[in-house]
Each structure stands twice: as structure tokens, then as C-alpha cells.
Amino acid sequence: MTQKVTILNPDTTAIAKQGMPQFFGISGATAGAQGISMNLTAFGPGGKAKAHYHRGFETAIYGMTGRIALYHGPRLEELSLIVPGTFCFIPAGIPHVAFNLSDSEPATALSARNDPAEQENVVLTPELDGLRDADAAALKTGA
Structure with a gap:
């Protein structure tokens, strides 16, 4: 297969399997990528993801706007805050869930994964x- 440079400019979001709006960017389906995907997650005010993990693939996140609480671990017992300028690495198979900590402002994060299939290896964990x-x-109110 001959690779070529691809430019994408998605102007609308779609709902990711994890339940939050995303501007789907680079993937195998959109650009012929063979080892990466990259998207912009756009949490609306008060938005949150569904608990999930990525089967066999790592995730890197860069906070762009707002404050995002990321709970992670087997029972989501660990907390990391993603704020503008923060890089976050999530190893493969680690359950996590993210919350926009503002009920009035959006929060955005750029995410990349070493998985060109993007959504196919998202595993929802409804028990979490x-x-x-x-x-x-409580974090929103400062309690």
C-alpha cells in the first residue's frame, strides 16, 4: 500500500463508544494509518465518559482547555487531573473514566493511541x- 500525507479537518463531533463527543481525526479508516489514531475529545459542560479501557493499546492525552478529572485503576481508585498543558499516559488495559469538572465551561483534550482501529478496542466496563x-x-464544589 502506498502511503500518502492526509489532512483532515472534521467540523462536527460524533459520539465515541466511551460516550463523549469527539472530533475523530487520524485513524486507519480516515487516513490509512497503520499504527496510530488521534482525536480531539470535546467534553461539554458537566460531561463525562463511560468507564472503559483500551484492550492492548496505550493512550496519551494532552489537556487543552478546562479541567478533567481522570479516575483510573481496577476500581477507579486513583485520581489524576488533566489541565491545559498536562500530558497523561494511560497504559494498555487500565480502566479509567473522565469528568469535565466544570458545569459551565467545556473541556478539551487531544488523545493519541497506538491503535489505528481507534474504537474497535475500546472495552466498556459498565460495572464501574x-x-x-x-x-x-465533590471536586467541582471544592468539598
């Missing part, structure tokens, strides 16, 4: 959904 909602709400 809701586990950290109260914690995230």
Missing part, C-alpha cells in the same frame, strides 16, 4: 460506571 460520580461532584 457511577463509581466516582460523587467524588467528581
